[in-house]
Amino acid sequence: MTERSTVHSVTYDLLRTLELTTVFGNPGSTEQPFLQQFPADFTYVLGLQEASVIAMADAFAQVTGRPALVNLHSSAGMGNAVGNLVTAYHGNTPLIVTSGQQHRELVIGEPYLANREATTLPKPWVKWSYEPARAEDVPEAFMRAYAEARQPPAGPVHLSIPMDDWQRPLPGFTRVRTVSDRVVPDPERLRVFADRITASRRPALVFGPEVDRAGGWDAAVALAEKLRATVYGAPLLDRASFPEDHPLFAGPLGMSVKTVGDRLTGHDLVVVIGAEVFRYYPYVPGDYLPEHTELLQITADPAIAAAARVGDSLLGDPKSAIELLLDLVAPGSARTAPEPMPRPYALPATPNTPLTPPEVYAALSRVRPADAAIVNESTSTMAQQVEWLPTTRTGSFFATASGGIGWGTPAAVGVALADRHRGVTRPVIGLIGDGSFQYSVQAIYTAAQHNLPIVYVVMRNGEYSVLKSFAKLEHTPGVPGLDLPGLDIAALARGFGCRAADVTTTADLEREFTTALSADTPTVLVVHTRPQDANL
Known part of the structure; x- marks a missing residue:
């Protein structure tokens, strides 16, 4: 054992072996012992709020096809993250989510920033949740977490790690294992x-x-x-x-x-x-x-x-x-060919003011690169997106698996980071509602800091259209809080370091979108649209 052989050094060696060298997080005080002397061969992706952090890591893991590592702050950070942790769970995304715990000698007295019942907090939205009984068990806990996250059905797991564990002496960890991620049917x-x-x-x-x-x-x-x-x-x-x-x-x-x-x-x-x-x-x-x-x-x-x-x-x-x-199976050549899906309805000869979602998607269909990836969180326009912007390639469409909003904006960041990680160059298009955009708007800061090739198209209809559609369906009139006046989304985007523009015509949209494809920073295009009922 060398003087520098600690839980910290041994764990980082294991993470290298498991190819877990990208860490998504928002650093807190109880996590700093893990993050100290952060190795030069690791990448730290900073998100400004933990819900965004989880969604970025979720999409990153989906695109790379490997588990992703997340570092959250104690119970406060985990609490912020749970909404998008639900999405990762429903999406079978292999995430290893770590949270810092207070010093072991203080935990019994419920100190400030302690993670009370740390293993319980993320349940039931993780496959396994564990706090090592001894500091010496931390590397093996990571090894099991990796196996649990990857084995089918894949999904997120959680480790709570006391902050004083990292500097405990540890000679090494050699029990690195491989696991299967497929089960063949009977x-x-x-x-x-x-x-x-x-x-x-x-x-x-x-x-x-x-x-x-x-x-x-x-x-x-x-x-x-x-x-x-x-x-x-x-x-x-x-x-x-x-x-x-x-x-x-x-x-x-x-x-x-x-x-x-x-x-x-x-x-x-x-x-x-x-x-x-x-x-x-x-x-x-x-x-x-x-x-x-x-x-x-x-x-x-x-x-x-x-x-x-x-x-x-x-x-x-x-x-x-x-x-x-x-x-x-035998060939079905004798079967009658099915009727093809109806093609999109014809657009009006004179464009609407504001534009309708079909007009927006039709314009995007004329300028979208064939290899673009789409992340959709415009929940009231999903049907129109399928009609006008059909998915034609594997691994090129992503949406929330849980129905909770606030996933799409940071998920676009995760897709773009994963593409860069695997050496793929393609634009990422985030189709986001103006209400959805506010839930994790801080994620565009990360996009700007990494100069990611993302074009966010924000449908600015001034309301929660999908909720108004549900109100009609469920016969619940008079629901408050469904209108969204007073948002200057373009100004907000510029404040986070993105290029931004307000768009009112299809010609402007096509021009701004084409310009965005060659920009050296992410772009937020705010498209003023007419509200419509969702296709429920």
Whole structure:
């Protein structure tokens, strides 16, 4: 043991081995012992609020395909972060979230900034939460955290680490392990599923976010084409898993029990791969499945399989399952080709003032680079985005997995940082509502500090449009606080170091967007739009 061999040095050596050399955080006093003498071969990504920190790390981990490391401040920082931790949990994102704990000798007396019941606070939104019983256990706790986060179903984990642990002497840690991140489905049950699919007269395929996360995009296309099956987007997608301009794609499935049931009418079999059955919101009563329609589900998550209201489930990695099904199912060449998704409605000859969301998306469709990644948190315009800006490539669409807003703005930062980390050059487009933008607006500071190629398009309709739509649907008139007057979003963006512009016409939007693509700093384009009802 050398004089410098401590919990701190041994843990950093382990993090190097696990390739966890990017730390997302907002430093607090109880975290400084971990961050001291921060190594030159590590990268610290500063977020100005912990909710933004989590979302950045979430998107970074999704794009890199590896766990990401987050460092939060005690209970106060964890409390700020929980909202987006919920999103990471629902999105099966492997995060190792650490929080600082007060000095061990003080904890029994509930000192200032102690993390009271530290392992309980982030539950149930982590797979595992632990505070090492001894300082010597810190490296092994990181090793287990890595394994827990990565193994299916992947997800966030939490470690609470007392601040005095880092300088304790420790000779080293050599029990570095590797773990599997895929589970192959039961071959006999999969063969039964394949036989039922082959026998179907008019099957429907629903590909969910697990497929794209597993790298199964190309396999999903091959399966749909072999079966000649109609493909629907799973409800409330956080990752697109099938090209939305493909002739077999029939559009989003819908959000309510009634909408989903109605959309599936006429199919004798529905095969849901990599998705819940189903994400429902709001509640509109109806039949979970049409009469004489059966359902098969394949998912890597036992909890999702157990929670399904209808159908037969099979556990396994979605990509592996699809690739195996390709060899097991018979071609569907005799099936009638499905009706293609209706193309977008024609735009008015004279542009509206303010612009409508379809006009905004139509303009963006003319100037969007083909390889651009989209992060969407304009919740009232999701249907128009699919129509006018369809996702056509794997790993190029991201949205909140939980329904909580305040994820999209920092997530765009995480996508751009991950692209840079893996040597990929592409623009990132953040489609954000004016209300959503306020939840984690401080994230654009990080975007500006790193000179990230992000173009935020903020729909400025002056209200929470999606909540007004829910109020109509749920017959709840007179709800306060749904209007947003007095926001100067462009001025706010400039204050954080971004380029910004207010836009009122499609010509201005196309010009400013094209200019933003070659800017050396992120751009916030505030597009004044007409409010509209969300497609619920």
